Amino acid sequence: MATNPMHQFKVYKIGPEINLAGIDLSFTNASLFMLLSAVAICATLFLGTREKKLIPGKFQLVAEMFYNFIYKMISDTAGSKAKPYFPFIFSLFMFVLFCNMFGMLPYSFTVTSHIIVTLIMAIFIFIAVTVIGFLKHGFGYLKLFVPSGVPLILLPLITIIEIISYLSRPVSLSVRLFANMMAGHTMLKVFGGFVISLGMLGGWLPLGFSVALTGLEILVAFLQAYVFAILTCIYLNDALNLHH
């Protein structure tokens, strides 16, 4: 079923089955591509920081560009208080970006097109931000759910709505990344299938679309990694600078 557009999202095991206390820990193609992106990130940054020149080489330029980009993003959105969290946001951005970009290679697997991957990252961010908020402000963090200047009768209703709004953060964060990646890759595959089924006569139009979509997908891959990181910054900003 090579023409099935959903076939590319299939997770299969590579190598032997590993079972630890009833939990299936086998190495899959998803694990392989996560490992590949992690290795690629380490390699890029290692090569970029190996020799520090005043006039940077190619790898150093890339590494510095990433560093500056994330640094500027954090200070723009979350202020100087968020600087201790730079390593976390930087790793998060790089991981999502490299997973997305690895997905753009032919015959590869897009890790971020699976909701379980993005949801785990989003839930981790959500819990971490909540814990940071409570550590920084104590129970004063609960003021986030009680906006000022609301009549007393409406207050319980507004508080429930605010809590739902707060709980919806990890869902919207993860669904956005997952849906964008999955929709884009399905569309690429569908247009690719059209090229085959229409043949030499009519296949040129979907082929052109395919090329255009590939460019668009590379843009989306970058943009979604950026959005994921910037939203983490915005949530962190809410937890660090409590102003409502």
Added chain:
Amino acid sequence: MIELKNFKTRLKIAKDRFKKNSIISDKGENSSFTGSAFKLGTELVSAVLVGTIIGFILDTWFDTKPWLIILFFFLGSAAGILNVIKTAKKMQPKD
């Protein structure tokens, strides 16, 4: 030597600009809206989804099917609209 001097002045200008930027960002001003632009759609949907799920869970707990799920669906919709308003407000340039 002229080049080095040039470089030093350029470095100083860049550092000054950097300092100014960090002072502005300390006020908590959001200058990057590009990311927020993609929030709106999913914000609305996810809040409705979360509200409905909470309603469903509470319904199973208190055995009050289907009233809480209906109530929380509407509360979730309200939360979604609130989310969108909040995001849209963040996109507005501050006075």
